[in-house]
Amino acid sequence: MSAPLLSLRGLGHDHGDGPVLTDLTVEVGAGERLVILGPSGCGxxxxxxxxxxxxxxxxxxxLLDGRPPxxxxxxxxxxxxxxxxxxxRVRENVxxxxxGRPKAERRERAADLLQRLGLGARLEDWPGALSGGQKQRLALARALAMDVPLLLLDEPFANLDPLAREQMQEELLRQTGVEGRAFVLVTHSVDEALALGDRILLMQPRPGRILREVTPDLPGIGMERRRAPRFYTALAELSDELREVAREG
Amino acid sequence: MKTELRQAASDLAWLAKVPRHVWLRLLLVPLLLLLWSALAKGIPDGYFAGPYLTLRALFLMLTDDRRKLLIALWETLSVYLWGIGAAALIGIPAGLLLGLCRTLGRTLSPFSHGLAATPVVALVPLIILMVGLGAEAKVLIVLLAALMPVLIATEAGVRGTDPELIEMGRSYGMGALTRLRHIVLPAALPSLMAGLRLAAIAGLVATVIAELYTAMTGLGALLQSLGNSYRMDSYFAVVVIFAIIGAGTTGILTWIEHLLTPPPERRRSH
Structure with a gap:
């Protein structure tokens, strides 16, 4: 069995005013989609x-790829x-x-990524001229430009309207799927967790720890999974679990 | 007729592009001249001069064969520009250093603020003792007066950089120099330029002080000699020149800031 891409063993953290995280043990394999779900303040x-x-x-x-990050x-x-x-400008942000790479290569790679994410016509615009969804696409393009096997997403779609949010979720799945990259997504949204995660970790606050791991028993991923007949039942069950976690916390 | 009117309208289309504040400025000029004139009427001769006498004196001084005014202007501008140039060359890197190294900045903060609050006149005897009465002393006086506004404003601009952007830079593998160039400097630019404008004004006041307290040269010396002989029209002509130098220098700095600021940020700048 190959070594995991990301490995946490008994991980804890303290900002100096009490523990924020304690005893986290989890592994993420290459290309895997892990979602961390939990109430505010769970670290x-x-x-x-x-x-x-x-x-x-x-x-x-x-350990990330066998080395401390x-x-x-x-x-x-x-x-x-x-x-x-x-x-x-949009292009320059990417x-x-x-x-460190030659200028022509930088330009080509940035233009290619932005084209893939539907921003091909906005290369010379300023980020301030983009909509919320387009800004997140640009942020995703910037992350994809890094030649790394893992994306870490900190509630990236929280400020988007429902339609833009779904579009961005699909974009994330498409882009990471193309290049076989893994991601760890942190979210408050049960719907998002259920639609995007191969595995979902439920976290409990004060101090933050993993309480439960859920593997959605649903077909497909993203929109395809949302269309599954059992999706809304699973959503209700996961919401109940999260409420239970919040109560226990 | 219609074609001619249309042609005239298109010829004057550039007027619509002139910013509103420029029109307001142009409107202020006659208002200020009127106010100046009214003030001059209420003050006895020998103490003040109105705009007409002042502008006439300025014209005569500029066209005088002995070129006394032009020579004095050159002497003053040399001292002033060397002084504020040196203040920018020292103040900007020092401000960046103090802003980036928080501990150093916090340690030196009372000293830099103390030095900024010290009247430059108080340091003149020491400066004369160290470098004499020549041009070096004058430049040093201007430098000391202009240095602290640049340094303190640059430091404040660097400290005010959004820490989230700095963290973004780190998380994307940008080195310290890349972060300085692409994140810190653009973020600190408005504050840095405001510091330079303040330094330009403080430096001009210090130039006059330097010209009066060291070897008497330049517009400062001319001002004193005209004042002593109660030639108030020529005296205020020199005062007008000082005002033009101050407004011109800050105007050039504002223009430089405009050039350095990308379009989306320009609305926020001066």
Whole structure:
């Protein structure tokens, strides 16, 4: 059996005012889609920042491709508020993460990705001129430009309207599917978790820990899964479980 | 007739593109001249001069064969531009350093603010003792007056950079220099340019101080000699030149900021 892409063993974290995360053990394989679902304050964002190498590991072990994570290598993080550079054009926002490659290659790769994500006509626009959904597409293109096997998504679709949200979810599945990349998605939305996850981890707050792991017994993924007859029953069951988790917390 | 009118309208179309604030500025000029004139009527001769006498004196001084005004203007501009140029060359990197190294910035903050609050006049005897009465002393006085506004504003601009953007840069593998170039500097630009404009104004005041307290040269010295001889029309002509230098320098800095700022950010800038 091949080694997992991401491996957490007894991982904990403390910001200095009490533990935020405790005893997290989980593995993510190559190309796998893992969703972390939990109420506010259960340390989901801290967990992603640990996986991205933005925070030091205080307790336990976290390995990405067999090594402790280093910021900017191994995983690309997509944020809820996109964090685009307003003073750089759409194309330049993607090119920036390709630093070190020849200019022509950077341009070509950025244009190709933006074309794939439906922003081919907006290359020279400023991010401020894009809609919320287009900004998230640009953020996704920037993450995909990083040649890494894992995407980390911190509630990236929370600020989008329902239609744009579904479109972006499908885009995420399509783009990661094409290149066989794994993703870890943190969300508040039970619907999103159920539609996108191969596995769903339910987290409990104070301190954040994994309470349960759910593997949706539904066919397909994304929109296809949403159309399954049992989807809404499974949604109600998962919502009940989440309520139970919140109560126990 | 209609064709001619249409042609005339298209010839004047550029007027519609002139920003509203430019029209308002043009409107302010006669208003200020009227106010100045009214003020001059209420003050006895020998203490003040109205716009007509002042502008006439300015014309005569500019066309004078001895070129006294032009020589003084050149001396003043040399000191002023060297002084604020040196302040920008030292203040911007120092402000970046203090903004990026938080501990260093916090440690030195009371000292930099203390130095900024010290009147430059108080340092003149020390400067004369160190470098004499020549042009170096004048440039040093201007530099000291202009340095702190640049440094403090640059530091504040760097500290005000959105930490989420810095974290984004780190998470995408941008090195410190790339983050400085693409995130920190653009974010700090409005504050940095505001600091440069303040430095330009403080530097001009310091130029006059330098010209009065060290070897008397330039427009400062001319101002004092005209004041002592109660030639108020020529005196205020020099004051007008100082105002034009101040407005011109800050105008050029605003234009540079406009050039450096990408279009979506321009609405927020000066």
């Amino acid at each position: 989901k964002t801290t967990l992603l920042r640990l996986m991205a190498g933005l925070l030091p590991i205080c307790e336990g072990q976290l 280093v910021a900017g290598r191994g995983a690309a993080l997509i944020f809820q508020n996109t964090r685009l550079l307003p003073w750089r 090119e920036l993460v390709l630093a």
